[in-house]
Amino acid sequence: MSGGVDGEVRVSTDGKGVPTVHGPDRVAVARGLGWVTARDRLFQLDLFRRRATGRLAEVFGPGLLAHDTAQRTLGIRIAAERALRDLPPGQRALVEAYTRGVNERLATLPDLPVEFAVTGGAPEPWHPGDCTAVALLLAQMLGGDGAEHRMRAVMEAALPAGVVSFLLPEQGPYDVGIDGRPAPPPQPPDPALLATLAGIARDTRPDPGAAPVVGADESPFGSNAWAVSGRRTADGRAVLANDMHLPLTAPPLLYRVSLRYPGHEVDGLVVPGVPAVIAGSTGRIAWGATRLTADNARLVPLGDDEPLTVRTERIEVRGGEPVEVRVQESRFGPVYGPALLGRPVALRWRPLEPGGLDLGLADLAEAGTAEEACDVANRAAGPPLNIVVADAHGRVAWTVTGSFPGAARLPRLVDPPGGLVVVANNLTPQHAAAAHVAANGFSACRARRIVTLLETGAPLAEADLAAVQLDTDAGFFAFYRDLVRAAAGDAGDTPPALRDALDAVEAWDGTAGAGARGLGLLILLRENLRESLFAALLQPCRALDPRFRYTWFDHELPLRALLRSEPAVVPAPYRTRARFVLGQLELSAAMLRVAAGPATAPARVADVTWGALNRTGARHPLSPLLPDLAAMLDLPDAALPGCAESVHAAHTGFGPAMRLVASPGRPGDAILHLPGGQSGDPRHPNYADQFDDWLRGRPAPLLPGEPRDDVVLAHLQEAR
Structure with missing residues (x-):
């Protein structure tokens, strides 16, 4: 590397607040990245390191004491300092340059951001170990804490082996490979086992006041990523699409950047606090990431x-x-x-553990081919992720990154004949080929739908992939609509109290669009059916461990098998499947009326739209403390299309934290959406100016526009 941190660094900013950092090498550019991140997101930087190291109670009070206690118990700060000491020299140089940039901005601030007036005091100087602490926080958010191992141990101690394997399936009804090919269908369950389960459910009396057994949907992190090779485009280019599903916050969790140094033009997104572009595009590759349910705890x-x-x-x-x-x-x-x-x-x-974390993903921005990007990802010991790549040679690839004990070789797939790689938090045969890498994946429903939408036979381009990201098909819930129809037919006369609920089910248009009616009822119905059945079957686990939770993410296969089995698996006090389904439908309708709110709820459940229930809910961390200022601090509360099982994955306060569609070397055609804006200052014009494009899915460019100002860091003086 030439120039070092003392080379001149220039930061230009466009009308959207997107910075372009120019420097003589990537170390100098890291300094500029730290400076501009502190300019725009200083409070968020401070919040991330506090969250990582267990120091939130200092500013938010005793309500965060449990969180801080957990982080201190883990020893995140200790591990972060060890990881910092162990970083290779090149990564250490990036961290130190980034730290210098943050502190230069901190030292020259004319005024502290308004948030610090509420929380009290000025932020401490940034430390290089804060970068590794935030990286550990990301690994924690995206990884696991061994909950599935706790669950399995209790189940194996309390239940027959056949029941355990039935409730913890390795396959699901939608499975596809990384290359988009459908996996072999799972074997149907043993009829004798279903008969045994029917007897258990009938004879069990779960405590109605107990906490829910099912905890499988509580980890709100995911993503879609896919890439099509030149075999599927008109001009032989490869194109990448990535939308990361994360909590929606004000400001957004991610920050847009463009980095320029000799031989490199990098456009993408970073997590404030970590000097690495986690998804983006260069002249050589475009890359994205999704959460990998890692088997590393x-x-x-x-x-x-x-x-x-x-x-x-x-x-x-x-x-x-x-x-x-x-x-x-x-x-x-x-x-x-x-x-x-x-x-x-x-x-x-x-x-x-030693060697368990580094910042090697920063090297993705310098990879030249799909294979080189896979090599970078496999060497890196950062958060556990699937990495999807498109390169300038028209080729695509998938691999994983992270630190996995016992994994001899990490899996990858480069340039498959079908010209497609796709992953949506599901596990695939390619994952299974490498032991000790991943476990407990999510349903492949989104991945299967993406494959279906891409099989048009027509050449694909950026606009086509962007349209797939916005798809709100919710066909996953057609099973539950049909279940209600069958139950209503079997039950004979329908009680008048259920007519409204049945009308809502029939009103559903098959989507998770904001105007869809009936979807909220079907989602609640599935949750209530699931809880009733699994609570009955898992009662022995609760007897052994009162805190037991069922945390298997892809449980649709056993759930559907139970709901269509013969003999019927029906929990007490119900005697027939029809009465069970309709009873849970009535309960779900009552819950929906409460969720819709008495002030705004329509008179009929059938008139409740999905958008009335599913809201953007992007809140500033201080708005609960300052309710009178919430309207200024929070982003607009709008109807949010999409649901957990649609490609446009969303629920209130959670959704696509970015959308990227890019082809390497064609940044002018690339698309990027951010749910908010660049600035963390609620008074700034760039606080929420990208929100509406994101919400409505309007194409927005990845490349920054014309600069509105320049800052030369070498002299720390502004030139306008």
């Missing part, structure tokens, strides 16, 4: 003679006395969470 039962060390963490609490937390450490990791089957457990989470 273990719960290790500890014996009575296990040697433990103890450290004490002091947590400052705004408006209260400091709290001291006593953390026990084993040779495997911290003692974490409740006991498992009567034994304390240590969490062995790979990112906390």
